[in-house]
Amino acid sequence: MTFEVTSLLGTKKLPSSAMEIKYGVVRGGRYIVELIQKRHVDGEFIFLERYVDGKSNNIRASIEKEGNILTISAPITPDVCIEKVHLLLQDGAATYRIRFTTDTYFLDRLVCVNEREIRRNIRWTGKIADYETLMFSAIQSFGIQRDSRLKLHCLLPVAYQSLEREDASTKATALIMLNEARESFRHELDKESFISYLTACWHHQLDAGQLGPLLNTLSQIREQASDLSIAPLATYNAIRGMLLLGFICQIKSEHEMALAIYRECNALFSLSVSRFAQEALNLYRELRSIYDCAFHAVIGINEITGGKVRGYSLTCDNVIMHASRVNSIDKKRYFSKKLKLIVLENS
Structure with a gap:
C-alpha cells in the first residue's frame, strides 16, 4: 500500500478516549512511540516525516503489543x-493524528532553526528530556546553522553530554563537530564564545589522552584571556583551563611558567569580583567556581615558592574537580587518572 499523506490538512484528531501517547523518542536509529490503547481502533500506523526543505515522507510503522500498551516504531x-x-x-x-503532549513526545522538536528553538529544545529548562533524542536534535541543528554562535550552542550539549554518558559513538561525532568548526569559530566568535568552545575541546582531548593538543588548547585559552579584556562570564571557562595548564606545568617542574599562569588566575578572579556585581548580578554561582579555581592557584603558588596553605595541597583529583565542567564524579575521577597517566608518560 502507498500512503499519500503529505500534510496534516484533512486529518482528524483521534479522541484521547481511544488512545494516548506515553512518549515519543529517537532510539537506535528508529522512531519509538509508546501508546496506551483505551479501546480498539482499526487501521494502520504511519509516521509522517516533515523535512526542513518543506518536503515530507510516509513510513509504515511496525507494532508490538503487550496488554493495552502499543510500541510503534x-x-x-x-x-x-x-x-x-x-x-x-x-x-x-x-x-487520524494521535494527540500528544510536548513534555513526553519529542519527535516534534528534532531540529532548531533559530535561537529561541535552541534555548527551548536543547539548551535550557524545558529542553528535550530524552538523551538520545536531544543528541539527534542538537546534531541536526548544528548541521543547518550558519551563524557560528548558534552553531556553538548546538555543539556544546553534544560535547559535554556524550562525555558524561560515556557514549563512544556520540563522542566521536562531537570530535568531528569540534574539528569541523575550529577555523570558522576562530574568526567569527567573540572571546567569550571562543573560550567556551576551547573548553569543550580540552575536555575531549583529555578524554582521548592527547597531551600535545590539550596543552595547545589550554595555551590558546590563556592567550585569549591574557589582556584581561574578556567579559566576566568568560572568566568562568578561562580560569578553569588556566588552572589546569598551570598545574601541568608545575608537575612537569616548569615552575616559572606555572607561577606566571597561577598569578594570571588571580588576576582573572580580581577582574570577576570587580565586574560581576555590575554586569551579572544573577551569576554568583559562577563566581563561586571562579573563586575555587583562584584559591587552588594560590595553593600552587605557595607550593612552588615554599609556603603552605594549611590543610591543602594540589593534586590531580582536586584540580580536575574544579577545572572540569563535567558533573559526573566518576568522569572527573577518570579525567584525574588520565591526567596523571599522560603527564607521567610525557615527563
Missing part, C-alpha cells in the same frame, strides 16, 4: 534533515 530516513514527525492512523479513507 519505524526506521529514521537517512541523509535528510528532519524537522518533526507525526504519528498518524489510517483507517480506510480517513487519516
